[in-house]
Amino acid sequence: MAKPAQEPVYAQINLLDKEFEQISRWVYLAAGIRLTDSKKALVSSRLSGRLRELQLISFQQYIDMITNAKHPLSATERQNAINLLTTNETFFFREIAHFDFIREVVLPLKSGRKMRCWSAASSTGEEAYSLAMTLAQHHNGAWEIVGTDINEEVVTKARSAIYPMLRADNIPKAQLHQFCLKGTGSKAGTFKIAKELRRNVSFRQANLQQLPPDLGQFDLVFLRNVMIYFDVASKERVIANVQRQMKPGSYLLIGHAESLNGIANQLTLIRPSIYLVA
Ligand SMILES: C[S@@+](CC[C@H](N)C(=O)[O-])C[C@H]1O[C@@H](n2cnc3c(N)ncnc32)[C@H](O)[C@@H]1O
Structure with missing residues (x-):
């Protein structure tokens, strides 16, 4: 079978340090959550599926979407980002x-x-x-x-x-x-x-x-x-x-x-x- 002429550009999206800093700043202002540097891989893996769904080719595009209030998807996507970036581990009768x-x-x-x-x-x-x-x-x-x-x-x-x-x-x-x-x-x-x-x-x-x-x-x-x-x-x-x-x-x-x-x-x-x- 012939190989596709081009690999999908979103196959592997790299989260740059400056993008991670922007996301950390945003989530801190939005939810008070402090993402330390050790969370970079976690943030990358949690958000990259969403980038793919939105057919974005960089984290910067995603950051622009959630931080620009004029973007038509901004409000919905901010909530999606919060949903993806929070940790929801819980169980019955914990503690x-x-x-x-x-x-x-x-x-x-x-x-x-x-x-x-x-x-x-x-x-x-x-x-x-x-x-x-x-x-x-x-x-x-x-x-x-x-x-x-x-x-x-x-x-x-x-x-x-x-x-x-x-x-x-x-x-x-x-x-x-x-x-x-x-x-x-x-x-x-x-x-x-x-x-x-x-x-x-x-x-x-x-x-x-x-x-x-x-x-x-x-x-x-x-x-x-x-x-x-x-x-x-x-x-x-x-x-x-x-x-x-x-x-x-x-x-x-x-x-x-x-x-x-x-x-x-x-x-x-x-x-x-x-x-x-x-
Ligand atoms: C690890 S769970 C704890 C659940 C439960 N309280 C327990 O102890 O099992 C933490 C929850 O806090 C929520 N959370 C994080 N930041 C929050 C904020 N600023 N306001 C409200 N909820 C928040 C997360 O979405 C997540 O569901």
Whole structure:
């Protein structure tokens, strides 16, 4: 067979250092995420498929597209870039000690009262639904959970509440039987979160660096495994924003690998990774 006269020009697109710097600057301004030099290969591999889809021949063309507000695809492509550049790793009942704390300490104190909770970087929703299972089983009172994430794609997945069966491994058997419905037919190999939980859980796209004005006040906030992507200035902004959404007597739970050392806040550390708003 004759070889094509020309190889497709987009077969191998090199990400230049100055382009990587421009992308890093852009994602920092857009999301507060600090991409260190060690992330260059990752950025290149995550974005190069998108460049191919758009038939672009250089990263510079892509940068021009997302940074030039007048470009007709700019707004959509900015969101696509955020979707591609965020890391959304999560799983059910991650950091189980937090769920034990909620059951043993928080819920007895809030008994009889409505609990408004926020999963503030909810990714595909596992964190919010794990909390929903805990509240449905152990809270004596009404409850509501709002999940937010900057990545629109994961927000859509979270809303669907459908997960591959493999994701069920961390869900305790009792909750799995009570709150997860096994898919059949075209949905075989998946499960869906039961309606009795879904009706009290909602998801929306939101940037922690610049929160929407109508989020309301919360009794409990999960802000877990997202500050690891921020530098001190971004963290400070996010903690100030999050604190404004917290009621007196509410709890903030951060990831076990994260810390608020050196970050101005009015929070009282009551256990490792657990803070109380006085
Ligand atoms: C590693 S996941 C953590 C998910 C979950 N909280 C957990 O601990 O399993 C981090 C999430 O933070 C989101 N994220 C990153 N920057 C954000 C920002 N500025 N505002 C809102 N969400 C952001 C990402 O899209 C991603 O879904």
